[in-house]
Amino acid sequence: MDKDSETVLRLGRSDKCVQEPQIICSSEPVQAVYSEHVLLQCYLKPPLNAASETVKWTRGNDVVILCQNGKYNPGAQREHFEARTALSHEALTKGNLSLMLTSLKLTDTGRYKCSFITDNVEKSCYVNLTVGESDVIGSDEPVKANVGEDVILPCHLEPPFNVSTLTVEWKRNKTYVHVYRSMKHDPNQQNSHFINRTYLFCDEIGKGNISLLLRNVSKEDEGVYICYVPKLHSQVRKGKITLKVDAAKHDTKQFNGSSRVSDTTSLGTCQAVQGMEAYLPPTLPLPVADALRHRSVGPLRWGGVPSTSGPGARSTLAQLAVGRAHEHVTTTPSGFCSAAAE
Incomplete structure (x- = not known):
């Protein structure tokens, strides 16, 4: 059985066998306009409640936002992103890890990494963002x-x-x-x-x-x-x-x-x-x-x-x-x- 067709099972908190999720990001580069807001898409397939797990967005070595056990960790966040990022708790319960980034700056341009960490296993994918001017x-x-x-x-x-x-x-x-x-x-x-x-x-x-x-x-x-x-x-x-x-x-x-x-x-x-x-x-x-x-x-x-x-x-x-x-x-x-x- 090849890797693509192999079904990996694990024991979830509900004591039911569930399929190990994949993490998927937007495949197309995202273009946004200065001072507007943008949603960087990232989700789990099949959907899995991620509200009690660790979700982290980074750009290079900078932490954009970190959510652990349903709580934000503002101490880990780079100052550049303060008060400009958000994850939806309701969306997290449905496996949607998408990041809302507001009041965009030209310096927000870059490659963003969306990570889902559970049982000391990290899954991640990337989104490329370009911020321009009108x-x-x-x-x-x-x-x-x-x-x-x-x-x-x-x-x-x-x-x-x-x-x-x-x-x-x-x-x-x-x-x-x-x-x-x-x-x-x-x-x-x-x-x-x-x-x-x-x-x-x-x-x-x-x-x-x-x-x-x-x-x-x-x-x-x-x-x-x-x-x-x-x-x-x-x-x-x-x-x-x-x-x-x-x-x-x-x-x-x-x-x-x-x-x-x-x-x-x-x-x-x-x-x-x-x-x-x-x-x-x-x-x-x-x-x-x-x-x-x-x-x-x-x-x-x-x-x-x-x-x-x-x-x-x-x-x-x-x-x-x-x-x-x-x-x-x-x-x-x-x-x-x-x-x-x-």
Whole structure:
């Protein structure tokens, strides 16, 4: 009988013969983002109650966390990991030895060892962790719009990172277009030219989507826009988007009581969806695409997809339909951060 097929039996605390467990770690390298949290997976197969055994996580010679007989041993832990590690007692009873590591630092990158020790026998496996930074990504391609249209200036963090507690600034030259601060819009610095015309996707900021909706575009809006996250721990905290505006106002005609865009030359496919008409651009960064689903913010134009986006940063929008076009209004669309004073 070879080693792989051999069944090893031992006498457990329940006085029943049970199969000797194997310890298994995640086979793929784990990638995580600075200041976020990550779960390093490790478990016993078949499941075995490990709550009363010794479970230890190490990185090199440093003890990350040590749990013995159901109790933590903080004296053995390296100071670097203090107050940032946890094992779930409930999970341990089910043979899940996974480690939660929070408030990630760039120096947390490394090879982690998960060990299960019982009856003076140690079983272990390894997990490779890489901690990186999110960069702010704008658009390499210019965003084009006609006078009177609404437009989305795409900007997101790659990989996705929650910036809801950080400050997000949009500027054109040195003029403040939109400022998000203290988890809401801050109108104090906004230039009067943009009042009641700019919005962020409030429910998407936590996913790293900081794209800006600019309504009722005018020729004066043309220029280079910068999206900026000042306190982001990254080498790339700014994204650039160029907006080009055609002075000729877009031709429209009435359709079911709403304004319908009729010129589809530069936007690709324009198709009716449930009595509404919407542009379906071929690709768009995922955070932006997700935020636009089921919105009612048309007529819209999208900017080009950043060429620096990775393979997973694009999405075919065959199912994406932005809601029916409507006249410019100053009320806040559902799901957006208002540019009006709080």
